[in-house]
Amino acid sequence: xxxxxxxxxxxxxxxxxxxxxxxxxxxxxxxxxxxxxxxxxxxxxxxxxxxxxxxxxxxxxxxxxxxxxxxxxxxxxxxxxxxxxxxxxxxxxxxxxxxxxxxxxxxxxxxxxxxxxxxxxxxxxxxxxxxxxxxxxxxxxxxxxxxxxxxxxxxxxxxxxxxxxxxxxxxxxxxxxxxxxxxxxxxxxxxxxxxxxxxxxxxxxxxxxxxxxxxxxxxxxxxxxxxxxxxxxxxxxxxxxxxxxxxxxxxxxxxxxxxxxxxxxxxxxxxxxxxxxxxxxxxxxxxxxxxxxxxxxxxxxxxxxxxxxxxxxxxxxxxxxxxxxxxxxxxxxxxxxxxxxxxxxxxxxxxxxxxxxxxxxxxxxxxxxxxxxxxxxxxxxxxxxxxxxxxxxxxxxxxxxxxxxxxxxxxxxxxxxxxxxxxxxxxxxxxxxxxxxxxxxxxxxxxxxxxxxxxxxxxxxxxxxxxxxxxxxxxxxxxxxxxxxxxxxxxxxxxxxxxxxxxxxxxxxxxxxxxxxxxxxxxxxxxxxxxxxxxxxxxxxxxxxxxxxxxxxxxxxxxxxxxxxxxxxxxxxxxxxxxxxxxxxxxxxxxxxxxxxxxxxxxxxxxxxxxxxxxxx
Amino acid sequence: xxxxxxxxxxxxxxxxxxxxxxxxxxxxxxxxxxxxxxxxxxxxxxxxxxxxxxxxxxxxxxxxxxxxxxxxxxxxxxxxxxxxxxxxxxxxxxxxxxxxxxxxxxxxxxxxxxxxxxxxxxxxxxxxxxxxxxxxxxxxxxxxxxxxxxxxxxxxxxxxxxxxxxxxxxxxxxxxxxxxxxxxxxxxxxxxxxxxxxxxxxxxxxxxxxxxxxxxxxxxxxxxxxxxxxxxxxxxxxxxxxxxxxxxxxxxxxxxxxxxxxxxxxxxxxxxxxxxxxxxxxxxxxxxxxxxxxxxxxxxxxxxxxxxxxxxxxxxxxxxxxxxxxxxxxxxxxxx
Ligand SMILES: Cc1ncc(C[n+]2csc(CCOP(=O)(O)OP(=O)(O)O)c2C)c(N)n1
Ligand code: SF4
Ligand SMILES: [Mg+2]
Numbered sequence: 001x002x003x004x005x006x007x008x009x010x011x012x013x014x015x016x017x018x019x020x021x022x023x024x025x026x027x028x029x030x031x032x033x034x035x036x037x038x039x040x041x042x043x044x045x046x047x048x049x050x051x052x053x054x055x056x057x058x059x060x061x062x063x064x065x066x067x068x069x070x071x072x073x074x075x076x077x078x079x080x081x082x083x084x085x086x087x088x089x090x091x092x093x094x095x096x097x098x099x100x101x102x103x104x105x106x107x108x109x110x111x112x113x114x115x116x117x118x119x120x121x122x123x124x125x126x127x128x129x130x131x132x133x134x135x136x137x138x139x140x141x142x143x144x145x146x147x148x149x150x151x152x153x154x155x156x157x158x159x160x161x162x163x164x165x166x167x168x169x170x171x172x173x174x175x176x177x178x179x180x181x182x183x184x185x186x187x188x189x190x191x192x193x194x195x196x197x198x199x200x201x202x203x204x205x206x207x208x209x210x211x212x213x214x215x216x217x218x219x220x221x222x223x224x225x226x227x228x229x230x231x232x233x234x235x236x237x238x239x240x241x242x243x244x245x246x247x248x249x250x251x252x253x254x255x256x257x258x259x260x261x262x263x264x265x266x267x268x269x270x271x272x273x274x275x276x277x278x279x280x281x282x283x284x285x286x287x288x289x290x291x292x293x294x295x296x297x298x299x300x301x302x303x304x305x306x307x308x309x310x311x312x313x314x315x316x317x318x319x320x321x322x323x324x325x326x327x328x329x330x331x332x333x334x335x336x337x338x339x340x341x342x343x344x345x346x347x348x349x350x351x352x353x354x355x356x357x358x359x360x361x362x363x364x365x366x367x368x369x370x371x372x373x374x375x376x377x378x379x380x381x382x383x384x385x386x387x388x389x390x391x392x393x394x395x396x397x398x399x400x401x402x403x404x405x406x407x408x409x410x411x412x413x414x415x416x417x418x419x420x421x422x423x424x425x426x427x428x429x430x431x432x433x434x435x436x437x438x439x440x441x442x443x444x445x446x447x448x449x450x451x452x453x454x455x456x457x458x459x460x461x462x463x464x465x466x467x468x469x470x471x472x473x474x475x476x477x478x479x480x481x482x483x484x485x486x487x488x489x490x491x492x493x494x495x496x497x498x499x500x501x502x503x504x505x506x507x508x509x510x511x512x513x514x515x516x517x518x519x520x521x522x523x524x525x526x527x528x529x530x531x532x533x534x535x536x537x538x539x540x541x542x543x544x545x546x547x548x549x550x551x552x553x554x555x556x557x558x559x560x561x562x563x564x565x566x567x568x569x570x571x572x573x574x575x576x577x578x579x580x581x582x583x584x585x586x587x588x589x590x591x592x593x594x595x596x597x598x599x600x601x602x603x604x605x606x607x608x609x610x611x612x613x614x615x616x617x
Numbered sequence: 618x619x620x621x622x623x624x625x626x627x628x629x630x631x632x633x634x635x636x637x638x639x640x641x642x643x644x645x646x647x648x649x650x651x652x653x654x655x656x657x658x659x660x661x662x663x664x665x666x667x668x669x670x671x672x673x674x675x676x677x678x679x680x681x682x683x684x685x686x687x688x689x690x691x692x693x694x695x696x697x698x699x700x701x702x703x704x705x706x707x708x709x710x711x712x713x714x715x716x717x718x719x720x721x722x723x724x725x726x727x728x729x730x731x732x733x734x735x736x737x738x739x740x741x742x743x744x745x746x747x748x749x750x751x752x753x754x755x756x757x758x759x760x761x762x763x764x765x766x767x768x769x770x771x772x773x774x775x776x777x778x779x780x781x782x783x784x785x786x787x788x789x790x791x792x793x794x795x796x797x798x799x800x801x802x803x804x805x806x807x808x809x810x811x812x813x814x815x816x817x818x819x820x821x822x823x824x825x826x827x828x829x830x831x832x833x834x835x836x837x838x839x840x841x842x843x844x845x846x847x848x849x850x851x852x853x854x855x856x857x858x859x860x861x862x863x864x865x866x867x868x869x870x871x872x873x874x875x876x877x878x879x880x881x882x883x884x885x886x887x888x889x890x891x892x893x894x895x896x897x898x899x900x901x902x903x904x905x906x907x908x909x910x911x912x913x914x915x916x917x918x919x920x921x922x923x924x925x926x927x928x929x930x931x932x933x934x935x936x937x938x939x940x941x942x943x944x945x946x947x948x949x950x951x952x953x
Contacts, residue, residue, distance in 0.1 A: 469687025
């Protein structure tokens with residue numbers, strides 16, 4: 001190794017995609033988070049995505065024990081964690097093997113050579129050492145004996161056991177990457193100081209290793225230059241990095257405070273929705289009540305009880321759990337009480353692909369109940385707008401007195417991005433239909449003449465004693481009624497109530513062009529991929545392609561058909577075999593819809609979208 | 618200060634809905650006993666909520682002029698749990714049947730008992746599915762002929778009490794469906810008890826399982842075949858009040874006072890408040906005599922007490938008063 005003292009050149013780039021991979025125990029999530037947080041604080045736009053192994057304690061060094069974290073940062077707008085990566089940091093052979101396919105040809109991979117032992121190579125099912133057999137010749141390989149260098153850096157620090165020493169090698173990698181992209185180490189050293197307050201030797205060790213990696217990169221000839229990524233042009237304001245599930249949880253906190261109601265969550269753990277429960281259970285200081293129930297049915301049923309008693313009640317789950325909640329959801333619809341159900345979609349059917357993303361619960365959300373039981377269905381489309389749509393779900397259910405199903409998915413739920421923090425004061429008002437005292441001629445099924453929402457009479461108020469239930473209700477008294485005309489009337493009014501929500505939601509506004517040859521249509525968590533693809537084409541000069549992304553599924557925005565009519569072709573893109581397109585065919589039957597579908601448990605890749613759209617214009 | 622609870626009569630708790638159970642059904646007795654018990658409980662009418670599942674029994678809330686919800690099959694304990702956690706000041710009653718609570722709702726039934734939230738559960742046990750017109754239930758006997766077991770039931774039954782005690786029920790009472798006075802009193806006692814109270818009513822369904830309990834609760838045999846236990850009193854029964862229970866090894870045994878030198882002081886005194894449920898389990902399992910009354914009433918911390926204490930602790934330790942305090946805390950940064 002030859003040290004150079006001469007200062008290296010700086011190269012300016014717009015964006016970079018980096019993936020950190022290693023064994024589950026190598027601390028890749030932490031490494032990736034530190035890099036993305038530091039970049040965000042610096043002013044870059046960022047998007048991240050973690051990739052954990054499904055096994056909790058996968059054998060060390062095994063292919064299925066690889067844990068990864070992808071970061072996309074830029075001085076330009078960043079919409080997704082990105083597809084193929086510019087830099088791969090592989091802490092072991094298994095990580096290299098499972099991720100090399102994602103590295104762009106000619107780009108850089110940093111490996112910890114110390115981990116390329118015979119044993120680890122065998123565990124990764126390598127027949128020969130890829131560092132020696134020429135299989136990496138299409139890439140720039142930076143071989144670093146990270147474990148030894150880490151040990152070397154720490155030889156004077158006292159009170160460290162061997163495990164702590166080897167475990168801090170991820171900070172060596174992080175230090176190197178910090179130097180390569182001109183990042184400051186300050187945020188991370190501050191993080192050590194806070195996190196290990198009681199263990200000064202661990203603070204010292206991590207800081208030393210981070211610095212060692214940083215200086216190592218600076219002096220290493222193989223890294224000819226460092227890159228500069230200027231801050232992005234983001235709207236002024238106060239930001240934080242937020243994960244989709246956290247944003248969902250916080251949206252409900254904001255809605256509870258704004259509406260003056262307390263928040264109740266009844267839930268049963270399921271990947272990838274559990275984080276919402278984990279987040280909300282922390283916030284007892286805001287009066288949040290959570291019940292980890294005995295199953296999904298109890299989760300939603302307890303929420304129905306809480307709603308009857310006057311709380312903002314929610315239940316959170318993923319596909320299989322939604323199936324279990326179907327009957328209770330029908331009850332909530334029938335008794336016309338507020339309730340939000342969050343379905344963080346994952347790959348289905350059955351147990352399916354729990355840790356992978358998919359948009360295949362849409363039809364279940366729309367129709368997965370017995371009888372005619374329409375509910376409001378909305379979908380968040382980015383990690384940070386999970387906040388807005390959770391808030392919106394709460395607002396709609398309280399104002400319209402019918403359940404709202406909020407769809408997110410594993411991709412946006414686990415992904416993170418900058419969120420321009422919204423103070424509760426800036427959020428729209430939430431009116432409620434609660435009646436505080438008995439009035440003359442009061443009946444439980446009296447309705448608001450505009451929204452058709454019934455009133456919300458809460459136990460504890462004298463004179464409002466009444467019964468609700470799953471049997472068909474008399475249109476006024478709410479008593480059980482088997483009158484044929486009443487059933488038809490009630491069926492229609494429940495549907496009409498949902499339909500009228502159209503008057504309270506925004507119209508759809510196509511991006512890029514208001515008319516043209518092709519309209520790209522998407523919904524939910526694919527916003528980032530679709531937007532990036534259409535944007536790229538637009539910048540290439542394809543200004544005849546528009547983009548309409550739906551957050552409101554039932555009801556659809558009022559102007560949907562009108563927007564569709566302005567384009568020659570419409571292509572509906574979904575991570576399923578065509579569910580939203582079915583909804584569109586029912587509601588906008590005059591159009592011919594093309595489809596682009598992917599069912600691999602993966603998000604859309606940019607190039608597949610770009611290619612497809614190009615072929616249509 | 619609490620506003621004084623006004624004086625009610627049973628009529629105040631009767632709704633304007635026509636009661637639609639079959640003539641002669643014990644459900645009428647339960648309804649009337651409840652309507653009579655409520656004015657004695659010192660609760661305000663607007664604070665009373667009945668939550669039921671599905672079944673003949675679960676129509677109950679429609680007949681009470683209180684707040685109520687006729688829920689879905691088996692889920693009433695879960696609905697009631699959410700309701701009670703939201704408003705602990707309410708007097709919340711779960712109405713359920715043997716199928717509702719122990720077949721489809723078995724999971725919720727055991728977990729509500731385990732958690733010990735302050736609810737009252739009235740279990741109408743008629744050892745049959747009434748509403749669906751006569752299939753066997755989890756409490757039907759082996760050999761019992763029903764619509765779905767024309768050659769006799771092959772599935773051995775649960776005992777509601779055993780199941781409940783196994784699930785750590787803190788309060789378990791059993792009452793015969795034809796003893797309205799005792800039933801009224803046990804409802805009042807259940808409401809006073811802090812924690813989940815379960816009352817099993819041995820309810821006759823004259824249509825699909827008539828006489829299921831008659832061999833011990835018919836007026837003619839009742840005193841000789843049933844033991845009504847009371848906390849702190851010796852467990853004595855019989856027309857002559859000369860039968861009683863003693864412990865013989867690990868078994869309860871019926872003895873006759875005055876025979877073989879047995880005196881009243883030899884008879885076991887009922888201790889409903891004992892934490893150890895062993896003896897309560899034995900009482901629950903007895904067939905002769907069939908034991909009724911409050912078999913177990915062990916005072917324990919309730920779920921809402923635990924939740925309240927925890928919330929108060931977290932609130933006092935936290936710097937977050939408003940959600941903005943949370944949103945603008947930690948790693949935030951400004952873009953100018
Ligand atoms: C999900 C569902 N499954 C089945 C039924 C049909 N069903 C209604 S009541 C009942 C059994 C009720 O028996 P039990 O709980 O003993 O009540 P009873 O009628 O005897 O009072 C059944 C099977 C239903 N309503 N819902
Ligand atoms: S079927 Fe049986 S339980 Fe149901 S109302 Fe009639 S008698 Fe009562
Ligand atoms: Mg029954």
